[in-house]
Amino acid sequence: MLVSYKWLQDYVDLTGVSAGELAERITKSGIEVEGVEVLNEKIKGVVVGHVLEREQHPNADKLNKCLVDIGAGDPVQIICGAPNVDKGQKVVVATVGARLPGGVKIKRAKLRGEESNGMICSLQELGMEGKIVPKEFEKGIYVLPEDAEVGSDAIALLNRDDQVLELGLTPNRADCLSMLGVAYETAAILGRDVELPETNLEPVSEKASDYVKIVVEAKEDNPLYSAKIIKNVKIGPSPLWMQTRLMNSGIRPHNNVVDITNYILLEYGQPLHAFDYDRLGSKEILVRRANDGEKFTTLDDVERTLTSDHLVITNGKEPVALAGVMGGANSEVTSDTTTVLLESAYFNGLTIRKASKDHGLRSEASSRYEKGVDPNRVRPAGERAAYLMAKYAGGEVLDGTVEVDTLTVEPAVVSITLEKINRVLGTNLEMNQVKEIFDRLQFESSVDGDTITVTAPTRRGDIKIEEDLIEEVARLYGYDNIPKTLPIGSATPGKLTAYQQKRRVVRQYLEGAGLYQAVTYSLTSEEKAAQYALENRHTIRLAMPMSEDRSILRLSLTPHLLEVVKYNSARQNDSLAVYETGNVFLANGTEALPEEREHLAGAITGLWTNHSWQGEKKPVDFFVLKGILEGLFAKLGLTDRVDYVKAQVEGLHPGRTAEIQLNGTAIGFIGQVHPSVQKEMDLKDTYVFELLLKAVLEEDTDDLQYAAIPRFPSISRDIALAANKETISSTLKDIILEAGAPLLKEAYVFDLYEGEKMEEGKKSIAFSLKYADPERTLTDEEVTKVHEKVLEALKEKAGAVLRG
Amino acid sequence: MQERLKELQAEAIQKVEQSANLKELNDIRVSYLGKKGPITEVLRGMGKLSAEERPLMGALANEVRAAITAKIEEKQAELEEAAVQAKLASESIDVTLPGRPVKVGNHHPLTKIIEEIEDLFIGMGYEIAEGPEVEQDYYNFEALNLPKGHPARDMQDSFYITDEILLRTHTSPVQARTMEKHQGKGPIKIICPGKVYRRDNDDATHSHQFMQIEGLVVGENIRMSDLKGTLEVFAKKLFGEDREIRLRPSFFPFTEPSVEMDISCKMCGGHGCNVCKHTGWIEILGAGMVHPNVLEMAGYDSKKYSGFAFGMGPERIAMLKYGIDDIRHFYTNDVRFLKQFAIEE
């Protein structure tokens, strides 16, 4: 809602309160003023001029040479390119030295050999948007009324010496979609009075009820319909003050009758509609739901197909307006109109909302109905409009208002105790302070002991319950004045759950290991949704996606991390390590919510070590990533429960992929991205993992228990084995550990050779074994005995023998 | 004989002084003090001496040996020190060369902000509550006093999957679920962080997916002044003690009275600039007293219990705090962006 500071002074005395101050105070009491526009900022030297002569420019077809009286000194010559400039017009002249918006400075100039001393202005050149400028002046200069005083300040005449407050209204404050509503609010804040507009008029003796009969079939949708008849109107421009007020509020002037309905819309918040009575084709107004498939052409000349959800105003047979949304082309006021039927009605907001949504017609009128108009302002708004039509369109208002009224208006009556107000706010208000606030709001109230009973005016439909009253008290008392305390009562221990705590450990560990945390979108394309999924179910699709790329809920994180790798690689960040934790979504039928599972994924590419001046460069490989995961599981105390089993995963290298198992159950994968995928995405060798983080974090871990540090030295023996190429290291390690128990404490691979020095089908794999006894120092003989057993077992179970 | 020994001493000492390295020195030791050395040679002739002279000569010989030995040791220490110095000099490095890089990643800036806020409230006795990102219309809207057809639903155009299931548009459903779980009893103090989704075209200031972090306190005597005090503690800790805080009345369907909190603009110190749209204030958070309908729907007696709730956007906070100009950076994951948030403040 745009609120003119000058206009507002019609209703509230703003003496001593600048527009800026008013904005600040309105904001602090609950309606955010999003901006204050100073309309004449950067404008000076603009006056009313009188075009005394106009002739064609001798050297340019499209230019006019004008002699203009600007009220000071001799008339000046101004060259003007506007097609509509003419002799006798009163126009807006930017004189030499004037300033206009956009940093324009007017100088004496020569245009095609002719001197020009100023500029005749269009409204756009004064900073107004083309869409609010009256149509006839949109493509040329603006022509002022004949009585404009030559040489006077044109900016003041055009009401541009004004400031406009832009209110950001929340849905509960529809009352401030009107100047009167803002006036009540302002008056409450400032503690001043509201002066209501003039509506008194002398009707002519003819009765409106002789002209029209009203029938409302859809009473739920339209509990109140009132009509006035105004005869002998003369369609023409509305007064300049009204036009400029409309323009300052963002509405384009049309003609006096239409402008008056719009003016009342702004002033009272009540939408009105003016029909050309003679074009209605009947003496009846019938309000009903449309028939399914019924056709109707609105005044924007679009033919619309209606349904029974839509409410129409008809002439008894066919629609003449889509109620509350837009009038019909068939009954629109034109320059020939002489008799006006003026509608002021109360329509159901939901009905109007449906129609405006279905037809994509959101107007100043429909949005007010949707948010709720004041039922008690329907009639006064009609009266005021009729008064203005009599005054500014030369009309004669017929006696009486024809109406159908089934509306029951009951103002909300709410009681509250002072104790409750103070208890909720944490304040120590006295009853007289509370009462005074309701007085300022012009809410009737009565006090009985500790209880105050408030009757909310119908303009404030948002006041219904105790809390609404508390809010009114709080905002007018001032949030600044409410004390600051902290909640009292039993102290609660704040802490993370074990799951949350471990998730933080996972993040910190991975970051310490060199990975950056990424956050990507949950929505993806059909194609990407199921790639690298740990479990595949029906994908979940949005009913109305904004694009195909963001239409499906993801089943995996890996495709997103590959996108991150791709994005960075394309920008020379080709060594990269990233991880993400986030939910994936598994369908659970169409009725139930999907199952959300938290996943962890990582991707590494490029160089892992790059210590350039010492010449150390090592690209990432499977074991870099595996080492990171091993460290993670060690950190979480799960080392002994996790296994890596060679596996095939679509999109990963068939020879370089493992399934990750927790207690023997698959929870994810680790591997190299398939070379064909890498090629397609233009990636270097990239290794990824993804696992079900939820399973990892929910795994119960053993309590930490200290184990004695060995007091006796251990004995190490290294063995290099010739083993079959396909025998995997974990098989050999298991054999070693089993055969060497209990003295053998550790065995790890320290060398691997698969080159040509080995016999066909064989590889060399070397283990380091560590023997120890917690109670004593082992002898060489004891160790040798066990060691022999180990070698025996390796030979027997895996055909692996010591290399010569 | 006596003279011969003195000569030998002088000769040996001179040679020791002239020796250039440890090897030469050792050669001198062997040649003068060894069993075949000249001193031993001289002493062999002691048999010719008288019984009175012999011990005197013996003592002199020992003196000479001791003097030479002392000189050799002195020289040896000298040479060893020189050798150490030479070795150290040869080992000298350019300390300005870069060190071996340690690979370290860091939190995403949104996680950084969220954990900072979580920790702040954990310190005030809050727990962290989480809930589903795909929600029932009931928890996302109806339980929050937003019945079907409520005009405020327009404020957050949503991604529906079916008529009853949608991507949550805020983390408030976690509040509704938590209250319901408490079955109308006992106090609640929670912080709910998480991803939320709205039908917005992605541009510099809008994102169809973003984070939200909300808080909820329910108890038997929770006052608006408690909300004010809590927000003040929070804002000063997060943004700095020097920032001013302003509460304005506002409207949210699930709270009443409702509050919006502004902090004074850091860029201009409150005098007005482009960042704060010339108001000197920056909107940071929405809050209010929990609407009685919300309490009642979750099973709380609104006559007995009251509460407050607040919510904010980590993206917005990060953008303000770090001066980030485009919300899309958070979801592009350009490592040149991510690595800027390594610093612990």
Ligand SMILES: [Zn+2]
């Ligand atoms: Zn600023």
